[in-house]
Amino acid sequence: MAATPKKRHSKSRRNNRRSHHMRIARELVAISKCPNCGVLKTPHQVCWNCGHYKGQLIKKAL
Template identity: 45%
Template sequence: MAHPKSKISKTRRDKRRTHYKATEPALTTCPNCGAARLMHRVCPECGHYRGQLAIEKSAKA
């Protein structure tokens, strides 16, 4: 089984990992209710997508 010839230092390891970043989600505002939502998704607050009602939202009990 393969194994490393010498130990990789923490600095060298961290320098290699500098480009491994999490990207922020692309948020936009819903034109119907103004809530934040992911792009190209149905609004979780009002259920609208591209000006049409996609999901019927029931009143919370």
């Protein structure tokens, strides 16, 4: 028999858990400015706007 939870979690606890599901909200915690084009981006990732990372072109801009 599989293990089952003893008590149901409240709406508050359920919603609190799901508050982390939205990716954009999590990314808002850490934001840095691209040194090449100045747009706001997530740190340690290639800039979505100009495609630069650590001062060099990684991928071509759209």
